[in-house]
Amino acid sequence: MGPLVPDIISNELNFVVAILIGIAFGYILEQAGFSTSKKLVGLFYGYDFTVLRVFFTAGITAMIGVIAFAHFGILDISLIYINPTFLYSALVGGLIMGLGFVVGGFCPGTSVCAAAIGKIDAMIFVAGSFIGVWIFAEAYPLFEGLYLAENWGNITIFEILGTSQSVLAVLMTTMAVGAFIFTRWVEQKVTGKPNEDVPIAKYFYGFVSVMMIFGLTAFLLPVKKDVVMQKINDETLINSFQYNTITSDELAFRLIDNDKRVQIFDFRTAEDFNQIKLPQSVNMTFDELFTKDGGRMLNMKNNVNVFLANDELTAKKAALIASELGHNNIRILKGGLNQFKTDIINFENPQIIATRQEANTFRFRTKAKEVIPVLIEKSKNTIVVKRESKRIVGGC
Amino acid sequence: MEQTKYMNPYIAGVLLGLLLLVTIFITGRGLGASGAVKSGVVAAVSTIAPQHSADSKYYSDYLTEHENNPLKNWLVFEVIGVIIGAFISGLVSNRLNFTLEKSKNVTSRVRMITALLGGALFGLGAQLGRGCTSGSALSGMAVLSFGGIITMMAIFGGAYAFAYFFRKLWI
Numbered sequence: 001m002g003p004l005v006p007d008i009i010s011n012e013l014n015f016v017v018a019i020l021i022g023i024a025f026g027y028i029l030e031q032a033g034f035s036t037s038k039k040l041v042g043l044f045y046g047y048d049f050t051v052l053r054v055f056f057t058a059g060i061t062a063m064i065g066v067i068a069f070a071h072f073g074i075l076d077i078s079l080i081y082i083n084p085t086f087l088y089s090a091l092v093g094g095l096i097m098g099l100g101f102v103v104g105g106f107c108p109g110t111s112v113c114a115a116a117i118g119k120i121d122a123m124i125f126v127a128g129s130f131i132g133v134w135i136f137a138e139a140y141p142l143f144e145g146l147y148l149a150e151n152w153g154n155i156t157i158f159e160i161l162g163t164s165q166s167v168l169a170v171l172m173t174t175m176a177v178g179a180f181i182f183t184r185w186v187e188q189k190v191t192g193k194p195n196e197d198v199p200i201a202k203y204f205y206g207f208v209s210v211m212m213i214f215g216l217t218a219f220l221l222p223v224k225k226d227v228v229m230q231k232i233n234d235e236t237l238i239n240s241f242q243y244n245t246i247t248s249d250e251l252a253f254r255l256i257d258n259d260k261r262v263q264i265f266d267f268r269t270a271e272d273f274n275q276i277k278l279p280q281s282v283n284m285t286f287d288e289l290f291t292k293d294g295g296r297m298l299n300m301k302n303n304v305n306v307f308l309a310n311d312e313l314t315a316k317k318a319a320l321i322a323s324e325l326g327h328n329n330i331r332i333l334k335g336g337l338n339q340f341k342t343d344i345i346n347f348e349n350p351q352i353i354a355t356r357q358e359a360n361t362f363r364f365r366t367k368a369k370e371v372i373p374v375l376i377e378k379s380k381n382t383i384v385v386k387r388e389s390k391r392i393v394g395g396c
Numbered sequence: 397m398e399q400t401k402y403m404n405p406y407i408a409g410v411l412l413g414l415l416l417l418v419t420i421f422i423t424g425r426g427l428g429a430s431g432a433v434k435s436g437v438v439a440a441v442s443t444i445a446p447q448h449s450a451d452s453k454y455y456s457d458y459l460t461e462h463e464n465n466p467l468k469n470w471l472v473f474e475v476i477g478v479i480i481g482a483f484i485s486g487l488v489s490n491r492l493n494f495t496l497e498k499s500k501n502v503t504s505r506v507r508m509i510t511a512l513l514g515g516a517l518f519g520l521g522a523q524l525g526r527g528c529t530s531g532s533a534l535s536g537m538a539v540l541s542f543g544g545i546i547t548m549m550a551i552f553g554g555a556y557a558f559a560y561f562f563r564k565l566w567i
Contacts, residue, residue, distance in 0.1 A: 022473065030485035030491070058416060099554055
């Protein structure tokens with residue numbers, strides 16, 4: 001599951017990746033014609049809308065890709081960098097950049113491209129941007145109020161509008177396609193001739209149909225998480241599923257035996273968990289199973305993952321979710337923690353013992369009743385560190 | 397030799413979009429440009445006037461984040477790549493030459509001054525916007541960041557609003 005940094009690709013290797021990505025970025029920008037200020041500002045005077053075409057096509061392609069990746073559980077969207085929203089700062093900064101755009105003819109990325117192929121005006125623009133950043137840094141106390149005002153956090157536009165991501169993606173695609181058609185018309189009016197660089201029928205309809213298919217699949221195929229969460233409410237499915245179980249006695253035995261391979265996932269509320277918890281256990285929620293960190297914990301090699309809750313049903317639901325996500329090395333505690341309490345912690349030696357096997361079990365339980373509470377007491381203050389990946393810090 | 401034609405903008409757009417998607421998938425962050433300029437400024441100031449950069453909040457925050465090595469930043473490496481990539485592209489398409497591109501209405505002197513001024517404005521604005529066209533607008537749009545989309549609309553809206561007053565520079 002993405003992002004691949006920092007687990008699969010280390011932070012150091014990431015710098016090499018950065019250079020490679022940069023090379024592709026620079027190559028595409030230059031090939032698209034972003035290395036000439038005349039083409040760039042054409043957008044604002046109606047004679048060349050290349051920038052708009054490239055920019056919105058790129059934005060929408062990436063956006064739909066991100067939504068699709070998140071949709072099918074390939075990318076953990078809670079870990080990627082969502083540019084934070086500081087409302088006033090974003091607005092004022094954007095306006096200043098817009099002014100800089102029509103005065104200077106470039107934006108920072110394109111100026112670097114243009115400078116690389118020898119445009120002197122672009123080199124001067126780059127020098128200017130250093131001065132601009134320096135002025136801001138020196139005058140920071142002056143800007144600080146504006147810079148930090150109205151902090152809305154890492155909020156996305158669909159959270160603000162309250163729509164689903166897919167609806168928004170379709171909406172934005174429609175808007176972009178509308179803009180493409182409109183600007184083509186404007187361009188023809190201004191320049192007086194159709195833009196032959198853009199054979200509209202071939203590429204344009206291809207692009208639109210691909211986007212339509214994407215949009216439709218996003219509508220038709222529900223988010224994986226929703227599908228799975230729906231399944232756990234289906235009683236017949238819950239009951240027909242084959243679970244591997246672990247009995248109270250075996251769990252108690254393994255804990256007493258100090259078997260480090262046992263990893264208990266406790267699906268009770270945090271409150272219950274903090275009151276009493278078994279050794280070698282972490283508190284988990286259904287939601288956490290879907291995250292990259294949750295997946296990693298379940299994937300520990302050779303571990304025996306034990307799911308428990310007060311009752312068996314909750315553990316079954318969790319196990320079903322895990323199985324849907326591809327984790328099959330899970331055993332649920334038979335009868336839940338309630339059964340464990342009756343069997344071990346509050347064990348009362350019955351008067352009648354029928355078989356030899358029962359006698360053995362009861363002898364074990366009598367012993368376990370002494371040891372397990374000690375282990376619980378011992379582990380009370382040890383906090384199993386649950387690894388929590390932080391959101392990646394990016395931005396400019 | 398003649399320059400090769402520019403790439404079809406829709407194809408370039410799809411390629412750029414896929415690159416951005418791959419970037420987000422691998423690194424968890426988008427593309428950018430102005431962040432590298434910031435790294436450069438912080439590096440320069442902290443080398444020339446270490447005391448001053450330690451006293452000033454904007455520099456010292458950045459230095460702490462980067463463990464006193466401001467150039468060890470993802471975007472610095474990325475922008476080095478951009479220079480290489482754009483150069484290769486210019487080479488294969490015969491677009492490498494030293495020119496000062498300007499409208500015939502303005503003198504070279506005016507073009508140089510406006511380029512410097514425009515760069516300065518963009519650099520300053522990108523600090524407030526927490527990223528430029530690439531880092532805030534494009535990458536922000538890809539992850540549907542509200543702030544990114546606001547910045548994008550402000551950049552393009554602002555440019556259209558001011559375009560009329562600077563038309564002499566271009567047409």
